[in-house]
Amino acid sequence: MHDDLARLPGLLSGHAARLLATLDGRPAAVPPGPRTPPRPLPPAAGLEGALAEFASRWEPGFAGSAGPRYFGFVTGGATPASVAGDWLTSVLDQNPATRFDSSAPDLEEEAIGWLAELLGLPSHTGAFVSGATMSNTTGLAIAREWLGERAGVQVADEGVAALGEITVLSAEPHSSVRKALSMLGIGRRNLRIVPALPGREAADVAALEEALAALGGRPAIVVASAGTVNTVDFDDLRAIAALRERHPFWLHVDAAFGAFAALSPAHADLVAGLDEADSVCVDLHKWLNVPYDSAVQFSRRRDLQHRVFHNNAAYLGGPSEDPLHLTPENSRRLRGLAAWCTLRAYGREGHRAIVERSIAQAHRLGELLTAAPGWRLLAPVRLNVVCFTHDTRAPDDIIRDALPEAFFTPTTLWGAPGLRAAFSNWRTTPDDVERAFRALSGYPAEAR
Ligand SMILES: *Cc1c(COP(=O)(O)O)cnc(C)c1O
Secondary structure: OHHHHHHHHHHHHHHHHHHHHHHHHOOOOOOOOOOOOOOOOOOOOHHHHHHHHHHHHHHHHOOOOOOOOEOOOOOOOOOHHHHHHHHHHHHHOOOOOOOOOOOHHHHHHHHHHHHHHHHOOOOOEEEEEOOHHHHHHHHHHHHHHHHHHHHOOOHHHHOHHHHOOOOEEEOOOOHHHHHHHHHOOOOHHHEEEOOEOOOOOOEOHHHHHHHHHOOOOOOEEEEEEEOOOOOOOEOOHHHHHHHHHOOOEEEEEEOOOHHHHHHOOOOHHHHOOHHHOOEEEEEOOOOOOOOOOOEEEEEOOHHHHHHHHOOOOHHHOOOOOOHHHOOOOOOOOOOHHHHHHHHHHHHHHHHHHHHHHHHHHHHHHHHHHHHOOOEEEOOOOOOOEEEEEEOOOOHHHHHHHHOOOOEOEEEEEOOEEEEEEEOOOOOOOHHHHHHHHHHHOOOOHHHO
């Protein structure tokens, strides 16, 4: 191992440099084929041997998801500075759970402050978690504790049964909200879907108010969406927040990627009112373009958050605001460093440019599809996702035929099968949009 340590910089930088240089040429995704069978642990190969085997056995099956033409899900790339920050995270291997031994938690706090500034969340405190699912779970755990506060019980101590009936209202919640409700003991069935506006995925606020009024003053949780995954629709956050004047509820906003609309002055209105939310979920491994394993949970009730997540032990000292008392994890990697690096390197201007380019590219693909025979948009392009279908070709066939050039994922919108193209990678250029369109159109590979 000591020999490997000396050779690590050379071996790794060569390997990673080759991967970075060839990212554009990788298949956007590798279609499902025969599974690579697991092998029993072979004799030790050393670092060089391990990297060589990784390159030959595993790399060919990996997706170009960090590259410019992976349009599935909402998949951000990784800016150069964020990759550097991520590498340094491994090299330094800090555990930012406490402030006992380093300033690492303060670096994360600075990064969270920068994000709060960019996203217009001056009244919130934040904590790093692994992704938006964890951010939603953490926000809803604080919501659950707030229900307890209203009922005069500490759910953290008494358990969720002490709450009795729980109602969660939402128009178009992300699937991870249901998962979070399951994990939190609230239960998937206690989610009640409120009607959306006609032809929209945004809540009908009047219908939401009716549902709240029907609770007769019993406090509830409302989950609003700031960016749905199919049509990137936004709930009217200001109008929903204003309902709290008449009805008691905790407002959790899932703004996993939509929060970044705040960076584009032309689109910032979509997230107006975000600061009024009690808790907000923001993913960073999507539109901020940091490597996977990064999201922030913003909250306005750190006291309740602490009540849920505190992890007191003699060897951890007394009560504090150290990160381990704020989220499900205790020990963890310093995931804030990748975000810190990209924000410091590219600032508001650089990240605004990524967001605005993505939006322009989604609109461009929407125009190309609208003008071409057979294609139909299932919804207008609102931000960075195009949701579309073809009159005669099945989505799965289209997805297969577009590979290896570009990758799209299937969906269903209002009962109609379709596809999604999500733009959120800093590497994507206008030429990539044209190439993606040609791949969709089924041009023979050599003509693309
Ligand atoms: C992606 C996404 C999530 C889940 O995020 P993960 O990072 O996969 O945990 C939740 N909500 C919305 C709106 C999303 O787009």
